[in-house]
Amino acid sequence: MNKIIILGRLVRNPELKKTEDGERVFTRFTVAVEQNFKAIDGTRKADFIPVIVWGKKAEIICKYLKKSDFISVSGRLRACSYDDAEGKRKYIAEVVAEDFKFITYNKKEVENEILDQVE
Incomplete structure (x- = not known):
């Protein structure tokens, strides 16, 4: 079974991108x-976990969330490797999001947009 759930804050504003062929949208x-x-000094440390989201879910995240907003993400962990331009082996591990929940967001903005779509 490959299942991961994380809860944390966005490190920067998400940006919507397209695949090279322009067929699919995603955000990282x-x-x-x-x-x-x-830690020994009494501070809390954080793990910085890369996430990728595809399609409509990526559009929603980019539209409503910004840096420092809380998000809960569930999905699967993907680990892969590739050779960079210098021929060095690079390893990547990231969460491929299947579901998410907004923990903080601009509720007023979302409610107004939903009302606009209904009218």
Whole structure:
């Protein structure tokens, strides 16, 4: 089973992108997830987890969320490797989001848009 759930804050504003062929849209962003324990100096550290979201879900995230908003993401962990331009092997691990929930967002803006679509 490959299932992951994270809860954290967006590190920067998500941006909508298209694949090279222009057929699909996606967004990549990083979620800062606070660790469950404190460091020796009493501070909490965070893990910075890369996430990719495809299609309509990516459009929704880019439209409503911004840097520092809380988001919950569930999906699967994808790990792969490739050779960069210099021929060095690079490894990537990222969450491929299947579902998400807004924990914080501009509720008024979303409600107004839904009302506009109904009218």
